[in-house]
Amino acid sequence: MSKNQSDDMPTGAFNEGRRRFLAGSAAVGAVGMAGAAGVAGVGALTRSQPAQAASNGNGLSVHVDPGELDTYYGFWSSGQSGEVRVMGVPSMRELARIPVFNRCSATGWGQTNESLAVLGDSAQFQNGDLHHVHMSYTDGKYDGRYLYVHDKLNTRVARIRLDIMRCDKMVTVPNAHAIHGLRVQKAPKTGYVFANGENIVPLPNDGRHLDEPEHYWSVFTGIDGESMEIKWQVWVDGNLDNCNADYSGRFAASTCYNAERGVTLADKMRFERDWVVVFDIHAIERAVESGDYITIEGSDVPVVDGRGPDTPFTRYIPVPKNPHGINATPDGKYLIANGKLSPTCTVIDTHKLPDLFDNKIELRDTVVAEPELGLGPLHTTYDGRGNAYTTLFIDSQVVKWNVEDAIRHYNGESVNYIRQKLDVHYQPGHLNATLAETAEADGQWLVVLSKFSKDRFLPVGPLHPENDQLIDISGDEMKLVHDGPAFAEPHDCIMCRPDQLNPSPIYSRDDPYWEQARKWAEEDGVDLDTASTVIRNGNKVRVYLTAVAPQYSMNKFTVKQGDEVTVIVTNLDRIEDLSHGFAIINYGVSMEVNPQQTSSITFTADKPGVYWYFCTWFCHALHMEMAGRMLVEPA
Numbered sequence: 224m225s226k227n228q229s230d231d232m233p234t235g236a237f238n239e240g241r242r243r244f245l246a247g248s249a250a251v252g253a254v255g256m257a258g259a260a261g262v263a264g265v266g267a268l269t270r271s272q273p274a275q276a277a278s279n280g281n282g283l284s285v286h287v288d289p290g291e292l293d294t295y296y297g298f299w300s301s302g303q304s305g306e307v308r309v310m311g312v313p314s315m316r317e318l319a320r321i322p323v324f325n326r327c328s329a330t331g332w333g334q335t336n337e338s339l340a341v342l343g344d345s346a347q348f349q350n351g352d353l354h355h356v357h358m359s360y361t362d363g364k365y366d367g368r369y370l371y372v373h374d375k376l377n378t379r380v381a382r383i384r385l386d387i388m389r390c391d392k393m394v395t396v397p398n399a400h401a402i403h404g405l406r407v408q409k410a411p412k413t414g415y416v417f418a419n420g421e422n423i424v425p426l427p428n429d430g431r432h433l434d435e436p437e438h439y440w441s442v443f444t445g446i447d448g449e450s451m452e453i454k455w456q457v458w459v460d461g462n463l464d465n466c467n468a469d470y471s472g473r474f475a476a477s478t479c480y481n482a483e484r485g486v487t488l489a490d491k492m493r494f495e496r497d498w499v500v501v502f503d504i505h506a507i508e509r510a511v512e513s514g515d516y517i518t519i520e521g522s523d524v525p526v527v528d529g530r531g532p533d534t535p536f537t538r539y540i541p542v543p544k545n546p547h548g549i550n551a552t553p554d555g556k557y558l559i560a561n562g563k564l565s566p567t568c569t570v571i572d573t574h575k576l577p578d579l580f581d582n583k584i585e586l587r588d589t590v591v592a593e594p595e596l597g598l599g600p601l602h603t604t605y606d607g608r609g610n611a612y613t614t615l616f617i618d619s620q621v622v623k624w625n626v627e628d629a630i631r632h633y634n635g636e637s638v639n640y641i642r643q644k645l646d647v648h649y650q651p652g653h654l655n656a657t658l659a660e661t662a663e664a665d666g667q668w669l670v671v672l673s674k675f676s677k678d679r680f681l682p683v684g685p686l687h688p689e690n691d692q693l694i695d696i697s698g699d700e701m702k703l704v705h706d707g708p709a710f711a712e713p714h715d716c717i718m719c720r721p722d723q724l725n726p727s728p729i730y731s732r733d734d735p736y737w738e739q740a741r742k743w744a745e746e747d748g749v750d751l752d753t754a755s756t757v758i759r760n761g762n763k764v765r766v767y768l769t770a771v772a773p774q775y776s777m778n779k780f781t782v783k784q785g786d787e788v789t790v791i792v793t794n795l796d797r798i799e800d801l802s803h804g805f806a807i808i809n810y811g812v813s814m815e816v817n818p819q820q821t822s823s824i825t826f827t828a829d830k831p832g833v834y835w836y837f838c839t840w841f842c843h844a845l846h847m848e849m850a851g852r853m854l855v856e857p858a
């Protein structure tokens with residue numbers, strides 16, 4: 224391994240270099256950009272990355288000076304917290320939280336009419352379990368349009384708009400019982416969102432079969448990432464754990480740890496081998512188009528039968544028992560399944576899959592390597608230079624190994640494919656390297672999401688934080704550079720370059736997000752942009768307010784006890800970062816109203832008296848005075 228030349232290089236010098244580069248590029252790149260310095264700077268930093276890596280070897284600085292910007296965005300899942308977290312990498316600073324399956328006190332997610340419309344028929348659920356977050360792709364690369372996430376707890380899939388970083392669609396998946404693995408089609412574009420039904424249940428699950436596991440099944444679901452319509456499902460043997468898609472657009476694959484279709488721990492570990500089930504998306508589409516499907520009582524989603532060894536839709540490739548993660552190499556050549564109970568990973572050659580479906584080769588002929596890596600391999604990521612990095616849950620390590628060398632070893636050559644083992648702290652689950660889920664894997668940073676932090680932070684009582692560790696992989700050796708405590712419980716994360724996103728600085732007044740409020744205004748004959756009035760229709764009352772720092776357009780409004788009140792607030796400030804809120808004391812009402820946004824909330828005015836409403840976002844020196852009174856006349 225080459226000696227790292229920059230080990231002794233002071234970080235100050237490194238940052239000095241970045242600042243100079245930034246200053247130079249900002250001047251050149253400012254053409255036609257809103258907020259020129261900041262935006263141009265982001266691009267400049269990104270473009271400078273490869274050069275730094277080349278000249279500095281394994282000496283990336285984790286330090287981001289005050290006022291400087293991170294060189295990558297990270298999107299972290301949060302497990303049972305139900306939200307998505309936006310991180311800056313390498314600083315590991317949390318930049319934002321996007322509420323999805325949870326409830327959010329700050330934004331009013333789960334309470335505003337706009338969020339309730341997104342939550343739809345699952346609005347009664349206050350929680351979720353969000354393990355995986357993946358961005359939309361075009362031609363194998365992140366395209367910055369959407370994030371897709373799933374809810375293991377309440378069997379849902381949701382989408383996040385990346386321009387406003389808010390969830391705009393959510394669907395409950397029928398016939399499945401807990402969505403776990405979730406991936407999206409990488410090419411030609413997203414395309415499908417693939418969702419794994421993890422647990423086996425009776426189909427339909429309506430009580431006619433209870434303790435009869437022979438009637439329990441799983442389904443694999445394809446959702447249209449644009450319309451978020453559920454297009455089809457595949458009825459599979461076994462169960463489905465994690466999922467991935469190839470780079471051709473034709474295949475998806477899922478690990479199965481319960482080929483036994485068991486219902487106890489002992490049952491689920493009985494077989495020496497489980498499998499990776501590969502789906503031929505084109506064959507599924509053809510069957511659905513030609514009407515060659517069934518539906519299962521209670522839903523009209525087309526279901527094709529993918530059970531058995533010789534269906535047009537599936538192939539079940541045997542792998543060592545109870546595999547977990549499955550990860551596509553950035554060159555599109557391989558899908559690598561992680562052994563979990565086996566100390567191995569199984570390397571499947573994606574270019575052999577067409578022959579497998581044509582029955583020209585046997586199932587195991589698709590396996591080109593099965594390297595032994597250590598105890599408890601869970602997930603694998605890549606640096607774009609031919610190396611794979613796999614978490615070893617039981618060994619508490621990340622092992623770096625070379626894929627082509629593992630293939631040579633499998634073919635009988637005497638070659639050591641292991642490059643390095645690095646201790647992490649402790650018990651790592653997912654890991655991901657910058658852009659590693661895409662064709663543009665750049666081998667700069669690797670984040671490993673450690674499930675136990677034990678002694679790494681100041682004690683905070685019995686519930687410890689997780690430990691999201693940052694590793695510099697830009698040189699020959701992995702270097703652990705940062706510990707990041709996180710609240711429950713990031714399972715997975717992805718990272719992209721800032722130039723791959725285009726977040727809006729303020730809302731656009733024609734955003735479809737508040738379509739309902741627009742319709743109400745039309746019905747009531749008022750203009751949302753200027754309305755400052757109370758419209759009564761029986762006991763339904765709509766209160767239209769605008770906000771300009773530091774005032775609402777009305778100092779008071781009057782309703783009657785028992786009225787169903789909808790307050791619609793439009794923030795007329797056009798200034799970036801000038802968010803207002805709207806909250807009513809002792810009514811449990813609170814929501815965000817960002818620049819140029821309209822937000823609304825509906826409640827029953829069940830208590831007579833005087834109730835102050837106020838702005839929750841500190842927006843002005845007179846923010847405390849930004850308030851008014853709701854007068855509720857006794858019935």
Ligand code: CUK
Nearest residue numbers: 354601652653714715
């Ligand atoms: S799973 Cu959590 S460590 Cu739900 Cu992706 Cu593997």
Ligand code: CUA
Nearest residue numbers: 803838840842
């Ligand atoms: Cu408006 Cu604070």
Ligand code: CA
Nearest residue numbers: 480481491545
């Ligand atoms: Ca098993």
